Amino acid sequence: MRSCWLLIGGLLAVPFMQGCNRKSDPEAVMYEGHSLGETPMLWSILENTGASDPLETCHDIVKSGVNPQSDEYKNCQRFVLTGNYVIEVADWKVTGRERQFDFMGWKLASIVTKEPNDLGHMRSYLTKQYGPPVEPDHWRGKDGAKIRLFPTLEGEHTSFVMVSAANESALR
Secondary structure, three states, X not given: OOEEEEEEOOXXXXXXXXXXXXXXXXXXXXXOOEEOOOOHXXXXXXXXXOOOOHHHHHHHHHHOOOXXXXXXXXXXXHHHHHOOEEEEEEEHHHHOEEEEEEEEOOEEEEEEEXXXXXXXXXXXXXXXXXXXXXXXXXXXXXXXXXXXXXXXXXXXXXXXXXXXXXXXXXXX
């Protein structure tokens, strides 16, 4: 597997995409067009938001000449070295959803969405997508990924869906 490296401000070289030409796993659970284990670069291409991703933002901070002892610089350095971060997409007015994508070690580790559909509708949808639940409001993907459905505090017309890997080693 090939790794690509990104040089940040001449100081840090980090892997930003494992397996640049990686083919997707046919068993990987897909949810909203994304699959667990995908890279930030693939996520960005799929989302096509036009907004800069966190890595670009940190690159800009480092290039700006901010003091290397500042918290802002140190947070960027920590982020760049670990690849752990969260992207929140608040497009409730456009798609009816709010979404959160959690990355660990530069790979998509979990997806949480706030759906504009009631629990009954989401149960039917998830059962159609992933088969019968293994226990109430819990489904499993072919790759072992966990899909869970939760009610929101806002009433019965919205729900949360969380998709996560069977375990952290599944992302490596």
